Amino acid sequence: MFPRGYCAWFVCLLSIAAHWCHAAEAGRDLIPVFIRAEQGGPLRYVAIGGSITQGGNGWIGDWLRQQFPKSAVAAVNSGMSATGSELAMFRAPRDIIAHQPDLVALEFCVNDGNLADDEAIRCMETLVVRLKSLPKPPAIVIIEAAAQGGVNLARHRKVAQHYGLLEINLQDAIDQYLKKTSQPWSALFTDAVHPNEAGHAFYARVIEDNLRPFIAKAWENPEVQDTPLPHPLSTKPLLLDARMVLLSSYTGWKREPSVPFWWNMFFSGLLAADTPGNLLVFPFRGTTVGLFYAMDKTYGSFYASVDEATPQEIRTNTRGGYYYSIIGRDLLPEEHRLSVVLPQPEDGPQAFPETGPVKLGYALVAGETGAGSAVASRGTFHGLRFESLRAGAWSIAGPYPIQSKEMRPPDYSAALDIPYPPETGAHDPKLWHSLPRNGALIDFAGQKAPSAPGVIYASTSLYDTFGCAATLRLTVDFFARIWLNGKQIGYIRSHDGPYNPILIPIALQAGSNDLLVKVVSGSRGHSFSVSIAKEEKR
Numbered sequence: 001m002f003p004r005g006y007c008a009w010f011v012c013l014l015s016i017a018a019h020w021c022h023a024a025e026a027g028r029d030l031i032p033v034f035i036r037a038e039q040g041g042p043l044r045y046v047a048i049g050g051s052i053t054q055g056g057n058g059w060i061g062d063w064l065r066q067q068f069p070k071s072a073v074a075a076v077n078s079g080m081s082a083t084g085s086e087l088a089m090f091r092a093p094r095d096i097i098a099h100q101p102d103l104v105a106l107e108f109c110v111n112d113g114n115l116a117d118d119e120a121i122r123c124m125e126t127l128v129v130r131l132k133s134l135p136k137p138p139a140i141v142i143i144e145a146a147a148q149g150g151v152n153l154a155r156h157r158k159v160a161q162h163y164g165l166l167e168i169n170l171q172d173a174i175d176q177y178l179k180k181t182s183q184p185w186s187a188l189f190t191d192a193v194h195p196n197e198a199g200h201a202f203y204a205r206v207i208e209d210n211l212r213p214f215i216a217k218a219w220e221n222p223e224v225q226d227t228p229l230p231h232p233l234s235t236k237p238l239l240l241d242a243r244m245v246l247l248s249s250y251t252g253w254k255r256e257p258s259v260p261f262w263w264n265m266f267f268s269g270l271l272a273a274d275t276p277g278n279l280l281v282f283p284f285r286g287t288t289v290g291l292f293y294a295m296d297k298t299y300g301s302f303y304a305s306v307d308e309a310t311p312q313e314i315r316t317n318t319r320g321g322y323y324y325s326i327i328g329r330d331l332l333p334e335e336h337r338l339s340v341v342l343p344q345p346e347d348g349p350q351a352f353p354e355t356g357p358v359k360l361g362y363a364l365v366a367g368e369t370g371a372g373s374a375v376a377s378r379g380t381f382h383g384l385r386f387e388s389l390r391a392g393a394w395s396i397a398g399p400y401p402i403q404s405k406e407m408r409p410p411d412y413s414a415a416l417d418i419p420y421p422p423e424t425g426a427h428d429p430k431l432w433h434s435l436p437r438n439g440a441l442i443d444f445a446g447q448k449a450p451s452a453p454g455v456i457y458a459s460t461s462l463y464d465t466f467g468c469a470a471t472l473r474l475t476v477d478f479f480a481r482i483w484l485n486g487k488q489i490g491y492i493r494s495h496d497g498p499y500n501p502i503l504i505p506i507a508l509q510a511g512s513n514d515l516l517v518k519v520v521s522g523s524r525g526h527s528f529s530v531s532i533a534k535e536e537k538r
Helices: 006-024 030-038 051-056 061-067 085-095 117-132 154-162 170-181 197-220 262-266 413-417
Strands: 043-049 073-079 103-107 139-144 166-169 243-246 254-256 270-273 279-286 288-295 301-306 312-315 321-328 334-341 358-366 395-401 454-464 468-477 479-484 487-492 502-508 511-521 527-534
Touching: 030 043, 030 139, 030 197, 043 051, 043 061, 043 085, 051 073, 051 103, 051 197, 061 073, 061 197, 085 117, 085 243, 085 288, 085 321, 085 358, 103 117, 117 139, 117 154, 139 154, 139 170, 139 197, 154 166, 166 170, 166 197, 170 197, 262 321, 279 288, 279 358, 288 334, 301 321, 312 321, 321 334, 321 358, 334 358, 413 479, 413 511, 454 527, 468 479, 468 487, 468 511, 487 502, 511 527
Parallel strands: 043 073, 043 103, 103 139, 139 166
Antiparallel strands: 243 358, 254 270, 270 358, 279 334, 288 321, 288 358, 301 312, 301 334, 395 454, 454 511, 468 502, 468 527, 479 487, 479 511
């Protein structure tokens, strides 16, 4: 059952869509596909996107079967919740190309919201050019799903227009329909982005009505000439050979057939380890590498490093499900190696345990094409053993409330660049007071933190007899600047919060070393922790 006024509304919508498509001359790659299907040829349709596609089951499989009764229509739902076009570049061989598609729908507008503009364009353009470079290139439709606060349509729209692709703007359709019918957002959605049953039915009809004019053109049997691909929009090379490499066939760690959760559908076995110090080395040739892994609150964390450089620490126990991390970007096109090692347990309580099982599904590799056989130079990373800087070692100054009218939630990071008294009078002892000895996590909420967003400074001293290389690990809620001996060593503006530690290589001088941390807390977050791992002598 569709919402009241639905049919009349779509007559208008169809007219608008048909006029737009004609004016823009986009979507002409659909016509040969529909001609073949009308004549009885097969039509293989693949919808790939995030949870919106996954929940909508691709939307139009049954409708395509109705439109082309002579055709063997195969519809594939390759939606994967909580993923965007960056991971889709690597998923493409398995989740799109393997199905020999004739028609592909790409839905990543909502989940690409955290990508910078240039990366959103690069990822979507990589998908488009890769599919259009196949021996039998499919027609491509870019689906722009809606969000209650609106979405950034400009990046994907730029790609669609550059390659003459049909884009289907579901945001405008939703906004206009709700305004016309005076219905609330909840009539079609379960939350800010996920449609309910009626919402998915609405999405399906909008997509169908945008495709229908091209079916009519196919019945007219016009001649459509292939056109060469234009020069790419992206300034960086497109990752046209990106792929997922199954890790469960590698030796060294334990092989597991599955994870006991519904997201096992996205894995084909796993490579697992649970002993601190377990090491996996994955050699690869290319310019980009990452990992796709399972998550659960009973799991642990791991360090991942390319060519023994400063690693990333990746926690796999902040929630259930799966995720991916890109470990190396824009590397030199040569031979590299990815090292994965499980950490040694850290002293002191942690919000999320470092030790525990780690389960890897795939390596993500790209850029092999054109890469040479030269071996990349190596760093010095061989594993890290961190020691927490307890709260009793710190002095704090503040809190200083954020009052600037230019700053609005959720981004208060501009306060990082405002000098408060500890920066202008850091040696004034009246500014500072000690913290009680209460563990490794320093929670300002228990230290007279402001209820509104504010700034707090923390100061301590690190000592080393001879001086050495070391690594600082910082968790912060939310933004921070860090200085060591008066020199800035970190500037964190991400919204990852306390769940994703930031590793910073440092050099300790002989004797005392002054460490200053400036934390800009959000409306709820008021905590940070710092640990240090000194370089092991070998």
